[in-house]
Amino acid sequence: MLVFLLLRLTPGDPAAILAGDAATAEQIASIRGGLGLDRPIVVQFGIWLGKVLSGDLGQSFYFRIGVATLIGQRLEPTFALATVTILIAVLVSIPMGVLAAWRFGGWFDRALMGFSVLGFSIPVFVLAYLLIWLFSLKLGWLPVQGYARLADGFWPFIEHLILPAVTLSVIYIALIARVTRASVLEALGEDYIRTARAKGLPEIRVLVRHALANAAVPIATVIGIGISILIGGVVVTESVYAIPGLGRLTVDAVLARDFPTLQGVILFFSFIYVAINLLVDLSYVFLDPRIRY
Amino acid sequence: MSTLEVKDLTVRLPAGGDRAEAVSGVSFAVEKSEILCLVGESGSGKTVIAHSIMGLLPKTLALAGGEISLEGEELTKASEARRRALRGARMAMIFQEPMSALNPVMTCGAQIDEVLSCHTEMPPAERRARAASLLREVALPDPEHLLDAYPHQLSGGQRQRVGIAIALALEPALLIADEPTTALDVTTQAQILRLIVELQRRHGMAVLFVTHDFGVVADIAHRVAVLREGRLVEIGSKLDVLTRPSHEYTRGLIGAVPTLQPHGRPVPANAPVVLATRGLSKTYRARRWMGKTREVQAAADVTLEVRKGQTLGLVGESGSGKSTVARCIVRLVDPSAGEIHLGGADLARLRAGEMRPLRRRVQIVFQDPYRSLNPRRTVGEAIIEGPLNYGVPRHEALSRARRLMELVRMDAAALARYPHQFSGGQRQRICIARALALEPELLIADEAVSALDVSVQAQVLALLEDIRSRLDLAMLFITHDLRVAAQVCDQVAVMQAGRIVELGDAEEVFLRPRHEYTRALFAAAPGRGFNFAAQVN
């Protein structure tokens, strides 16, 4: 397991080393040789990795504080946004996917497939502006932009999160619903479904206990892989809705050429992505008794 | 009143198929305490009939007419809820593939329990006790433990027993068995057949048994119904149909079933040895992530000889290592130990580059005719590929291909067409032509007729036999089917768990088997007391 984790983590280094190279002026001593000038790259990587593992991500040029501290400050909004998004997406997409597979070729199936192509095609920021225009400007139901901390009350918190989370969840819903539909459809073609029907089970039980249960592994996988899309979406969404989170920080760091921050944020996001996918891999053991590690 | 009565059943196929109806006007009845065998080749509509009765037809097939009544109750007009209530309770079904017919993510106990909880009001403890007693009834060891086991932890035979337990849970009046033993090894098949017959007697069930295998029919049927392209050809008592078939088609089918008697052709004693293996072994090592290595001996110490103009049969159940031996000889896998002698060279030691000139001399025909030809290449291109590889000029290779098509009794016009335009039997002929294009000394047939229907199988077997004698080829014939082996083999090697347990002249092995495994294998062959070809002629 450790080997696996390491293998998955190592590749985080190219970006980091590259980013480090441009940071020459400030951090000559530690990162200068990053591209192999005075020390072998492995040694460089070792030092850098050692620092990262001890929690030292360096100093931000722009904000003049430790990158780790900075990430800590910006974590809450991003975490809240991502959690709400995943919740909405999973709760909406899985039942829709199952229903579409059950009525394969019917109107709901075709509508869902149409929606999912649309969801993949509309850029997050275009959708974001569309929703702002409709719900905030025309209808005036929700605030245009900004973020309210949970500590400042539950309602303002949710009010500010609804639009960004809905925006962000559309592509995620499209993705999960598609995969749910496909894997449930595949499961429905299996022999054990015929066995289940031959037992005289009610259709809902056939769908959930037999088809969906066997489709769980690919669904879990796509939720994990989708985190990558989610992180990309967070960067865009936070910029549009002016949410002071990690995504916004990424863009600010690029624009300010603040490389230690950029490096830290990318590393942090990659770590989250890898960690979540590791959890997903572990969840297979519970989802499918045939899988053993 | 019959337990099951089917009248004028017609099922329509979606437009654009090779015929309009999957089943056309089929009528029959199954009585209480009776086994009716529904026999037919692939595509004859036998499974569609089974599914129509259960109400499990896929959406693409439409019930176009007819009546189906179970214990006097008309099913085609019953509501879906009513039919669901009958399914699993009054009529139950067991399926062909024990590997996939059970839900892999539910325990066996839960899958039995489902039937009980959906159809009855039994409390959980009682259901569990009933499930355990069902497992005991299908003769599974340690039922309490098996209730909590997942299907993948069981063997194929055990899974089929669980499938039967599920079907029996509520003592149905009608049991439909759809090729329940086709995917099993012959010894397991014999046990499952015995179990079905025994349960049928004990519970007085009506059984509709769908099969393509006349051996199975001879073993278990009371009455037989023969289907051809969706129509009922004839129906009658077992003895009548098997020994005095009234219809030409039935006579042909039964006549095509190979006998278990060795062919008895004279075999010249000292023909030159073409291929010899000495102590050939293949061990697979699977490394698991914790560093534990698991070793599987797929073939161990295999020593055999194939002589010019003769056929050596390699016989065994699945997983016995017979295909591994073939793949080692053509070096699709590298043997772990031993020698493979072909005309002075030891193939086992050659590196890929040195192997190339020798590949020409050994050719192989695989089991699956549908996957053995590249779908994007014409038949002609497939056949000349080998000769072109060895520097034969194109026009010469093409004329050789035309001669070969004639040899395998196909039209030379087929060379310009793509594989998907041919049936399984035709494709297998093309594969044989492709193998012969290199003019090999040894032809390996790896279950080459196992995927074919019995009548097509007989034709391809005759073709192989004809080619072997005409070209004086050495042939290594790999099969799990003892009847097929009896037809073509001059010598037989019986494999079990990677080892050859008995090797000798076909006559000796078939008539006077010495090893107990060989004897068990013969004892399990379905319909062994029945010499089909002789009965009909």
Next chain:
Amino acid sequence: MKIFANWSVRIGGTVLLLLVLVAIAAPWLGTVDPTLFDAGSRDLRPGEAGEIATLDGDTVKHVFLMGSDSYGRDIYSRVVYGTRVSLIVGLAAALLALFFGVVCGLAAGYLRRLDGIVMRVMDGIMAIPAILIAIAVVALWRASLTSVVIAIAIPEIPRVTRLVRSLVLTIREEPYVEAAVSLGTPTLKIMFGHILPNTLAPLLVQSTYIFAFAILLEAILSFLGVGLPPDIPTWGNIMAEGRVQFVAYPHNVFFPGVFLAVTVLAVNILGDGLRDTLDPKMAKRV
């Protein structure tokens, strides 16, 4: 050809073809030079008439079909010329990703010694979200057409590699490939004669999706201000410029947004249609 009987292929293909025509014919579609601006024509609403100064100092009358931005540039012209940039960047990035992906995938799938290394590297790239890789690459080099294309292509390479590798691994187990081995066909000929042709259909389908994603990613980079330089007319840049005044002048964001969405939608629909006709097995999977 049966693929043209498919409605998704017809619709997606037609829209895409129209967009290509728009891109080629941009100068003749009533546009002005997209970099021209005029202080007197700032923030016009769609359909309003105004004036624009040409490079030689003349001033011409011009109807701003989609309005103008805060520099007084014609949004219609910028959107039409933006079609060129978007399609070229998308196509170049997709081809680049496809080339490296196919090479790596074939190598990993058929030459088992390379498999471990290649796939570890690909796993590594996959561990970083696509947008972040693109941002990092662009941040390192100055933003230019080349660097943006490379930045967009890199995160797509692992996806192509994995697809090709898994196809190769499946196909090389097929009996017809084993038959070719025993017919003495050399390895390279098997790779290119038997295996590659059977990967083409799924690969073509995948490449349309990559094309769509590349167009999208380019727009996102530009929108975030880290893509192509702001004076180059791309849909992302127009929206980036317009977002500041979104509340007052929403059309600055909407018109390029609609073009972008329609383009990506057309490519995705085309891809779905191709998948349904060319690769029915995959059609059932996703």
